[in-house]
Amino acid sequence: MKEKIRIASGQGFWGDLIEAPYYQVISGQIDYLVMDYLAEVTMSILQKQKNKNPKLGYASDIPELMKRILPVCKEKNIKIITNGGGVNPESCAEAILDVARSLSVNDLKIAVVLGDNIKDRIDDVIASGCELNNMETGESILSVKDKLLSANVYFGALPIVEGLSQGADIVITGRTTDTGLTLAPMIYEFGWKENDYDLLSVGTITGHILECGGQASGGNLLADWESVPDLANIGFPIAEAYPNGEIIITKHESLGGKVSFETIAEQLVYEIGDPKNYITPDCVADFTTAHLEQLSPNRVKLFGVKGTKATDFYKVSCAYSSGYSAVGSLTYSWPQALTKAKAADKILRERLDKLNLKFDEVRTEFVGYNSCHGPLADNIDEEKINEVMMRVAVRGNDYNSIERFGKEIAPLILTGPPCVTGFAGGRPKPSEVVAYWPALIPKKLVEPKVILFS
Amino acid sequence: MKIKLIDIAHGRSGDKGDAANIGIIAYDDKGYEIICKHLTEEKVKNHFEGICFGEVERYEMPNIKALNFILHNTLGGGGTVSLKHDAQGKTLAAALLRMEIEV
Structure with a gap:
């Protein structure tokens, strides 16, 4: 087992700083690059693209990015995990393999996670007694069924762990929780079990910290934003994870931005509901147990995290016209x-x-x-x-x-x-x-x- | 004495459907005491009159000296449907920090 792994955030959303993942892989040692591309309505946009051209439907920035980072990642043995596969992770994998061949990067293995897209199975799902009631209004999905553009289940970390176990250098998923992208390499490397609720929760909260990229390393900081150095060259956050669940949030020293109690605290409260019950497919994390300690400049320790067993449900994200x-x-x-x-x-x-x-x-x-x-x-x-x-x-x-x-x-x-x-x-x-x-x-x-x- | 919330706390806000989430983080223990005492659900609801048309829920996070507020029915139908310039409520943390408190 590795003594520690370094997981670097490369994108906070599709449209984020294109250079960020490149600088994450060249500016110091990391083991994993994780990239979140999917906002709630992104899937419906991608679904429309796939309807027009069956080869499309994934984050189209990915092949161009791979041209720049694949050789470095292969040389430094950096694994890449992203949900940018959208509604067509297979075509995304094919496109990356084309890039790899053109660069003579050989023996590349890409795991693709499928099964999240339930749009064509909606009738079966309803027939089985699940009416996909709107979580906010309680309404049955029948009222918008004819206008549905996409319907995807949020998977957690486990399918990614399965891909890594099969020897993948890159894991491409469709709809996966942002937190699962970061939790997966910890489960895979450290052998965390499905009832290690506290460990799964610390990995999940780490994922929440990384999922918005630079927003945890000095971007969009309300606390004394003018104190953040060199935002032009902002380094996205990196999580240093240890087998016992100890986590240090940091960044590459040569890049700009900063990692401090304030930058992490602001990200912790970002877009959460009841902090005691942060529900993911992997666990229910208790954000009120997440303690932060600034160890030194640009190094913040996350500790004390508790959590409980996951629920028996996945969240489904549907989009309709x-x-x-x-x-x-x-x-x-x-x-x-x-x-x-x-x-x-x-x-x-x-x-x-x-x-x-x-x-x-x-x-x-x-x-x-x-x-x-x-x-x-x-x-x-x-x-x-x-x-x-x-x-x-x-x-x-x-x-x-x-x-x-x-x-x-x-x-x-x-x-x-x-x-x-x-x-x-x-x-x-x-x-x-x-x-x-x-x-x-x-x-x-x-x-x-x-x-x-x- | 009147103080401005922005002098004792910072925060971040975003969207959860048609609800906005506003996390307010005090800079120190004294500040956390003040925000716990003064930032009641009722007071936050009143502050956002004309913006928040639903319930306000408050959650305490003593671990980071923070309060998390959920403001229902606030974003004009939610991120993608909303016609608001700030459809995702990104500036609402600052809007709450405008509040003046008598201490």
Whole structure:
């Protein structure tokens, strides 16, 4: 058994810093590179791409990234784990193997985790008595079944562990929990058992710390953000894990950013619900037992973590089509910037009313004044406001109404209040609204499959 | 004496469906005592009048001197449906830190 392993975060979401994983593998010793690519609605976007072209449906940045990091990873024996396989992990593996062949990187083994996609099995699932009720509203999925774009089960660490056990250099999954990506190498390397609840929980909380990349190493830090050095070259977080569950969060010394009590504490509270019950497919982790101690600059110890047995359910993330939306904006300058922006909004709404357009919601915000904090924003002396952006957004099921809204923004320039600009990029176009449907499914109804590609 | 919450605490916020999560972390023990005493569910709900239209739940995390708040019915339908500029509630931690407290 290894004395310790170093697990490096490479991406916090699809669209994150493209250079980050490259610097993680070249700037010092790591054993695993873990990359989270999937936000809640990403699967539905990928599903649409796969519907058009059966070779697509995975995070398309991956092959290009592999060109840069595969030779280094092979040389330094760094294993890669990512959920960027999306709805087509097999094609993602094939694309990586193509890259490997073109670089003469031989003997590459890629494990692919399948079985999370239950979209085509929804009827069977419902027939077996699981109506995939919405976790927030309690509604049965039957109400949106015809509009479903994707339905994926969140697997945990175990299928990845299975892939690593088969000798994989790279594990590509579809929908897997962000935390499972980081927990898996600990289970695999240290032989943690399924009833080692405290160990599984410390690995899970470590995964939560790594899953948003630079957000744990100085990015988006509310506590004295100006103290963070060299954000331009931010190093993403690295977890140093030991067999007894001791964890040190750190980063490569040569890179920017910082790892401190504050950077980790802010990430610990990020997007959690009841901290005593952080439910994953692997365990239920108790975040109120996660203690932090700053050992030295850029080294924070995580200890004391307790947890309990996992539940008998997987979470399912479904996406369905829910109408259209469009956003338009115009910028008004001093004098009376806010008064003019408000007047323009009133004129626009009067015109929309007169056209009898159908919207579920019309929302106006004034960027530069109150778009973030709404009624909590301080009143400002209008003499002192240099400019305000009027941002109007509409949503509804009637495509034509949303499209027509897009044609009513630009006319305000010549037919509304003065000193207005910022209409570049043409008429706002309707885009499809993809809504999210979280549900639970009994674990016994789903079986992860692991296939080795080489 | 009035103090601004931002002088004794930091935090981070994000989305959980149509609910926002706001984690507020005190810089020291004294600060944690203050936020535990003053940041009640009711007070946070009142602070977010016109923004939060549902229940507020509060959870204590003494291990890192933090309180976690869940603000239901706050994000205009949730991350993907919402028309809000801040559809994911990313700036709401700062909005809570605007609060002034009498100590």
